[in-house]
Amino acid sequence: MKPTITIDFVSDVACPWCAVGLGNLNQAIAQLSDKANFEVHFRPFELNPKMPLGGQDAIEHLTEKYGLTVEQVQANQANIRTKASEAGFEFHPEGRKRVYNTFDCHRLLYWASKEHGLQKQAKLKKELLNTYFCLAVNLDDQDNLVDAVMRAGLDKDRALEILKGKEFADEVREEESTYTGAGINSVPSIILNGEYLLQGAQPSESFINAFEQILQKD
Structure with a gap:
């Protein structure tokens, strides 16, 4: 039976390096999927x-x-676009137009995990990153968030219900406080098995090395 490596991926939809880090993480997971199961939160x-x-x-x-x-x-944005493309995200060539608050995105991600599981949460995370960085559209427009929900195969009406209310606001704030209280002040921050911390948009090789060290210990 393969061991399971738990990954807490602390990040923001408005963080381009989080998209790069996620793409590299997924590449590393794909390379070691025969040796371990991976549970990404x-x-x-x-x-x-x-x-x-x-x-x-x-x-x-x-x-x-x-x-x-x-x-x-x-110049920085051009560099990030190159790194993102290598990680599997084709950022909009003109870049994102504006910077937005992302609290509603986090509420939707919490809902996806709670009611539909981690795989659906992962699909929604990818689609929200695509919405912001690849389509480069307005995150304050709920229609754009709902489009991401639908592309992830989740229920449009339930998403609208959440967006129009305050559901999962307390839960998201509690999680945010947990990680900022633990000293996380930049993203992406990736915690492996609750004890090993990797920070920044690590290349896939760094993730592979970390996974292999954990597997050797087990």
Whole structure:
């Protein structure tokens, strides 16, 4: 019987490096699927929890946040697009237009896991990342979130019910507090078997090495 490696993938839908890290993680899992089972849980983290409705121009936000020039931001985005493509995400060539709050995305991801299981949560996570980075559309528009839900094979009406109310808000905030309270302040942060931490958009080789070390210990 194959051992199971549990993975807590702490991330935000608005984080491009989270998409890169997820793609690389999935490549590593595929390479070691004959040696272990992998149980991936997506945990919430908000890069911009106080972002108001309507968001902020992405270039403006990134230059202000990191003290970079427009040219530096554009160069960074081009580099990220290349890394994302290698990881299986084809980012929009013009980049994301605006930066948004992602709390509703996290509520939907929590629902997917709770009511439909981890595989559906993983599909929704991928589709929400595609919505933001590949389609480069408005995350404040609930129609775009519902489209992602439907592409993931989940129920449109149930998603709308959640989006129109406050369901799973407390649960998401509790999970966020758990991980920020444990010292997580940047994403992606990937926790293996509840005890090994990998941070940043690690290449697939780093994940493979970590998995193999865990399997050797077992």
